[in-house]
Amino acid sequence: xxxxxxxxxxxxxxxxxxxxxxxxxxxxxxxxxxxxxxxxxxxxxxxxxxxxxxxxxxxxxxxxxxxxxxxxxxxxxxxxxxxxxxxxxxxxxxxxxxxxxxxxxxxxxxxxxxxxxxxxxxxxxxxxxxxxxxxxxxxxxxxxxxxxxxxxxxxxxxxxxxxxxxxxxxxxxxxxxxxxxxxxxxxxxxxxxxxxxxxxxxxxxxxxxxxxxxxxxxxxxxxxxxxxxxxxxxxxxxxxxxxxxxxxxxxxxxxxxxxxxxxxxxxxxxxxxxxxxxxxxxxxxxxxxxxxxxxxxxxxxxxxxxxxxxxxxxxxxxxxxxxxxxxxxxxx
Numbered sequence: 001x002x003x004x005x006x007x008x009x010x011x012x013x014x015x016x017x018x019x020x021x022x023x024x025x026x027x028x029x030x031x032x033x034x035x036x037x038x039x040x041x042x043x044x045x046x047x048x049x050x051x052x053x054x055x056x057x058x059x060x061x062x063x064x065x066x067x068x069x070x071x072x073x074x075x076x077x078x079x080x081x082x083x084x085x086x087x088x089x090x091x092x093x094x095x096x097x098x099x100x101x102x103x104x105x106x107x108x109x110x111x112x113x114x115x116x117x118x119x120x121x122x123x124x125x126x127x128x129x130x131x132x133x134x135x136x137x138x139x140x141x142x143x144x145x146x147x148x149x150x151x152x153x154x155x156x157x158x159x160x161x162x163x164x165x166x167x168x169x170x171x172x173x174x175x176x177x178x179x180x181x182x183x184x185x186x187x188x189x190x191x192x193x194x195x196x197x198x199x200x201x202x203x204x205x206x207x208x209x210x211x212x213x214x215x216x217x218x219x220x221x222x223x224x225x226x227x228x229x230x231x232x233x234x235x236x237x238x239x240x241x242x243x244x245x246x247x248x249x250x251x252x253x254x255x256x257x258x259x260x261x262x263x264x265x266x267x268x269x270x271x272x273x274x275x276x277x278x279x280x281x282x283x284x285x286x287x288x289x290x291x292x293x294x295x296x297x298x299x300x301x302x303x304x305x306x307x308x309x310x311x312x313x314x315x316x317x318x319x320x321x322x323x324x325x326x327x328x329x330x331x332x
Contacts, residue, residue, distance in 0.1 A: 030189060030215045031108075031242070032074040032099050033249060035267065035275055035290040036060055036309040037221070038238040040078045042093050044219045045186035046112035047127030047175035050082035050091020053316055058286070060309035065294070065302040073100045080112065084318055089116045091125065103138040106214075108169070122178035127186075129173075134166035135195050135212055163210060165197035173219075184221035189214040215244040232259040253277070263288075272296065273305070286311040 034040065040058045041048035057079045065071035080093030091114035098107045114127035139159035173186025197210045223238035234257045241250035248270075255265030255277065263279040273295050279288035292305040 030106075030213075030217055030244065031097065032062065032064075032072060033240070033242060033251060033269075034060060034062055034074065034076060034309075035251065035269075035277065035292060035307045036288055037240045037251070038223055038236075038253065039279075039286070039288060039309055039311070040076060041175075041182075041184065041221065042078045042080050042112060043076055043095055043097065044188065044240070044242075045127065045173040045175055045184045045221060046093065046110070046129035046171055047114050047125040047173040047186065048091075048184060049080040049093035049112045049114045049125075049127060050089070050116070051114075051123070051125060051175065051177050052313075053082060053318065054313040055079070055081040055316060056311065056313045058309060058311035060307065062305065062307040064305040065298055066304060066306065067302045068298070070102045071302070074098070082316065082318060089318070090114065091116065091127070095129075103141055104135065104212075105138075106133070106135045108133050110169075110171070114175070119176065120178075122176055125175040125177070127173045127175065129171040129188075131169040131171065132166065133169045133189075133193060133195065133214055134164065135197070137163040137197065137210075137212075139163055159210060163197035165195040165212070167191075167193040167195045167214070169193050169214065180226075181224040182222065184219070186219045186221075188217045188219065190216060192216040215246075217242055217244045233257065234260075236263070236265075251275075255279075267292075284312050284314060286313070 031044070034043065037044060040060065059077045060075070062074040064073065075098045077096040078093065080091060082089060082091050084090070093112040095110045095112060096108070099105065108131050110129045110131035112127060112129045114125045116123050116125045137159065139161045142158055142160055144158070168191070170190045171186065171188040172190060173184060175184045176182065193214050195212050195214065197212070220241045221239065223236065226235040226237075228235065236255040236257060237253065238255070239250070239252045242248060249272070251267055251269045253265050253267035255263050257263040261281055265277045267275040267277065267290070269275065269292065273292040275290050275292040277288060277290040279286065288309045290307040292307075293299070294302060294304060
């Protein structure tokens with residue numbers, strides 16, 4: 001049947017059944033949820049750009065469900081910095097989010113900006129993001145077993161040629177930064193974009209059309225830094241919740257940092273897994289690692305998920321007297 005439109009859910013169901021046999025994915029949220037969300041806040045909320053006095057650069061990789069073929073793989077990169085126009089402080093940033101999920105691969109490349117104003121003892125930021133969103137489907141790698149009683153090789157629901165499509169996208173958010181805590185609320189894929197992909201029919205000049213959707217998703221983020229009196233330790237609880245208004249996911253973490261140098265923590269991902277994390281900060285550099293053990297039936301086929309994030313940051317001096325100077329971070 002020509003002109004057939006197929007949802008992302010049906011694509012994923014067919015790919016999982018044919019290629020991996022995995023019956024449960026991460027839910028219906030479009031974006032992968034990184035365990036180091038707290039280290040890359042601008043990835044999910046553009047209002048978090050420029051909220052420190054540093055140029056921050058972070059990159060990360062998440063390998064999910066090790067041991068399962070075609071399991072999700074995510075790669076991220078963020079960079080942001082503050083700047084001033086007159087007396088007004090602003091923020092700017094870029095972010096890249098790439099994910100491979102079975103025969104699908106999605107990429108989100110975004111430019112970000114934020115406007116800041118004092119509110120109480122903290123700072124309220126309003127941020128916007130414009131993005132280029134693209135998706136690919138490797139139909140040429142579809143393999144249907146000979147004894148498959150549920151799919152036929154001529155089924156229009158399963159493309160056998162590679163497909164690509166792209167769209168523009170918008171996101172926005174609010175971020176409140178207080179000396180003792182932070183709160184963030186953002187919406188990604190606000191245009192709820194539908195990405196149309198097409199290929200030429202094999203027997204005629206007619207075009208088969210397919211479509212996927214980047215679901216509108218709401219994120220809530222919170223965290224705090226609690227010094228433990230008379231010690232060099234700090235407790236850093238954090239939380240992120242994501243919902244596309246049909247399903248939701250989230251993660252809660254409790255980390256301890258020693259002497260602003262070493263950190264370790266535990267986390268729980270809703271109905272998915274428990275994790276442990278380690279991190280280190282030294283002068284300008286940061287590196288973090290997380291291991292997640294699945295709590296679902298995935299544990300029968302996978303040894304767990306691994307994630308690593310590394311970053312660099314450079315201190316800026318935005319005072320009027322030294323507006324052309326900058327220096328590197330020094331952690332005492």
